[in-house]
Amino acid sequence: MTYCVGLLVKEGLVLISDTRTNAGIDNIACFRKLHLFEGPDRVVAISTSGNLSISQAVLGLLSEGFSNPETGETETLAKATSMFHAAQMVGQAVREVYRIDGPSLEQHNSNFDIALLLGGQIKGRRLRLFMIYAAGNFIEATADTPYLQIGEHKYGKPVLDRAVTHETEIYDALKIGLISMDSTMRSNLGVGLPIDVLVLRRDTLIPELNYRIGAEDAYFSDLRHRWSEALREAHLAIPKPPYKNGAKG
Amino acid sequence: MTYCVGLLVKEGLVLISDTRTNAGIDNIACFRKLHLFEGPDRVVAISTSGNLSISQAVLGLLSEGFSNPETGETETLAKATSMFHAAQMVGQAVREVYRIDGPSLEQHNSNFDIALLLGGQIKGRRLRLFMIYAAGNFIEATADTPYLQIGEHKYGKPVLDRAVTHETEIYDALKIGLISMDSTMRSNLGVGLPIDVLVLRRDTLIPELNYRIGAEDAYFSDLRHRWSEALREAHLAIPKPPYKNGAKG
Numbered sequence: 001m002t003y004c005v006g007l008l009v010k011e012g013l014v015l016i017s018d019t020r021t022n023a024g025i026d027n028i029a030c031f032r033k034l035h036l037f038e039g040p041d042r043v044v045a046i047s048t049s050g051n052l053s054i055s056q057a058v059l060g061l062l063s064e065g066f067s068n069p070e071t072g073e074t075e076t077l078a079k080a081t082s083m084f085h086a087a088q089m090v091g092q093a094v095r096e097v098y099r100i101d102g103p104s105l106e107q108h109n110s111n112f113d114i115a116l117l118l119g120g121q122i123k124g125r126r127l128r129l130f131m132i133y134a135a136g137n138f139i140e141a142t143a144d145t146p147y148l149q150i151g152e153h154k155y156g157k158p159v160l161d162r163a164v165t166h167e168t169e170i171y172d173a174l175k176i177g178l179i180s181m182d183s184t185m186r187s188n189l190g191v192g193l194p195i196d197v198l199v200l201r202r203d204t205l206i207p208e209l210n211y212r213i214g215a216e217d218a219y220f221s222d223l224r225h226r227w228s229e230a231l232r233e234a235h236l237a238i239p240k241p242p243y244k245n246g247a248k249g
Numbered sequence: 250m251t252y253c254v255g256l257l258v259k260e261g262l263v264l265i266s267d268t269r270t271n272a273g274i275d276n277i278a279c280f281r282k283l284h285l286f287e288g289p290d291r292v293v294a295i296s297t298s299g300n301l302s303i304s305q306a307v308l309g310l311l312s313e314g315f316s317n318p319e320t321g322e323t324e325t326l327a328k329a330t331s332m333f334h335a336a337q338m339v340g341q342a343v344r345e346v347y348r349i350d351g352p353s354l355e356q357h358n359s360n361f362d363i364a365l366l367l368g369g370q371i372k373g374r375r376l377r378l379f380m381i382y383a384a385g386n387f388i389e390a391t392a393d394t395p396y397l398q399i400g401e402h403k404y405g406k407p408v409l410d411r412a413v414t415h416e417t418e419i420y421d422a423l424k425i426g427l428i429s430m431d432s433t434m435r436s437n438l439g440v441g442l443p444i445d446v447l448v449l450r451r452d453t454l455i456p457e458l459n460y461r462i463g464a465e466d467a468y469f470s471d472l473r474h475r476w477s478e479a480l481r482e483a484h485l486a487i488p489k490p491p492y493k494n495g496a497k498g
Contacts, residue, residue, distance in 0.1 A: 154403035154404050155404070155406060155407055158404055158432040158436050159480065161435055162477060162480055162481070163480070163481065171489040171490055172489065175484065175490055179487075186410055187403070187406050187407050197490075209492055209493070219488075219492070226487050227483060228411060230479070230480075230482075230484075231408065231412070231479075231480075232411070232412065233479075234476060234483060235408070235412055235428060235476075237475070237479065238428075238475050239468075240420040240421065240424055241424055241427070241446075243446070
């Protein structure tokens with residue numbers, strides 16, 4: 001399982017990914033799911049969820065290059081001229097892996113299960129955040145809904161729905177994303193530490209933060225504890241239901 | 250869609266169900282999903298999720314009676330001698346509906362989608378809470394995990410995981426269940442008001458509360474507002490991430 005969330009706020013981009021993979025409950029491992037492609041004129045980050053062999057194949061094609069069936073040209077992320085172009089390229093790479101591996105996976109009743117978050121900026125172009133589906137199509141985060149999630153997204157969605165807007169300060173967005181990750185980790189054992197985080201301010205082209213949160217991380221432990229305590233106090237502070245009418249007794 | 254949660258605490262049983270059904274996003278209706286079977290020696294409550302025709306057929310068999318294929322006797326919930334027996338009977342009714350409707354549903358590519366919560370007490374026997382699956386098998390809530398959910402369960406699970414134990418006071422359990430319902434309603438439009446709630450104290454055999462929360466309900470509106478405000482204050486009170494190391498800048 002996996003949980004990754006991307007937040008695109010006024011000041012910039014936040015990406016947060018867990019690192020746990022599992023092939024059955026008895027085969028759990030740690031793999032980095034947040035990948036950075038940097039160049040002098042670009043920062044492009046990709047988070048992946050789904051079948052690990054598919055996501056590694058997609059990343060392999062994007063860094064080593066693959067032939068565009070329409071133009072015959074070799075495509076790599078380093079050549080993308082905009083983030084929209086990069087999203088198209090990621091979609092093409094997903095379709096290429098499907099062409100190669102899809103039929104065999106189907107013969108073994110394995111779903112072609114993959115989703116990716118793509119965020120970043122190329123010099124002179126806009127900072128953008130996309131989610132790419134298994135069919136290679138994609139959607140983009142906007143000011144109305146400034147976050148996108150892949151993997152085990154439901155447990156951590158309520159806090160995002162309540163707290164994140166386009167105007168949210170970038171380190172608050174990181175904090176709320178970490179609370180969302182905490183909620184997911186508590187309810188799904190398939191999502192676990194360490195957590196990789198990326199903060200990229202708009203128009204800087206250099207990640208301000210590229211950090212791994214491990215099991216001993218004092219701030220994240222404190223966040224988890226404070227959030228738990230605050231929720232406990234919050235529900236204790238709400239009065240008990242006064243309902244009496246409709247009682248049959 | 251549906252969300253129902255049952256909580257079995259030391260003092261008794263709480264059941265909470267929404268009432269929204271949908272056949273596609275453009276066909277939304279309101280149906281009661283929390284059903285009460287009362288007798289002088291018993292209170293048995295059932296909440297349903299899944300295909301409405303299947304859950305109505307199951308409830309019909311349980312109240313009108315159906316032939317037990319193993320004994321040839323007519324089974325109705327009124328005849329159940331214990332809650333375990335009642336759970337077996339609900340499972341048999343689900344299997345009977347599958348026998349009648351399953352093949353036709355499959356021909357039309359409709360899943361046999363049904364799950365039920367069964368809670369209550371029969372005089373001289375224990376108050377218990379079960380979840381019955383589409384295959385007719387079932388599990389029971391215990392002191393370790395005193396709640397069971399059916400339908401859209403993920404959004405509302407984190408608050409239950411954090412806040413509910415077997416020792417939780419019964420109206421606190423109702424309150425936490427309503428917070429869980431609120432989180433679900435915010436994130437899934439397929440779950441909506443009104444909400445039906447039932448409170449049954451252990452060994453009383455009479456529901457203390459059998460109540461419908463509508464759109465104008467002052468307490469529930471206040472709970473939703475207070476919870477939102479408390480979450481907002483909670484995340485504002487957590488310090489911003491101090492992470493600086495690992496930065497590439």
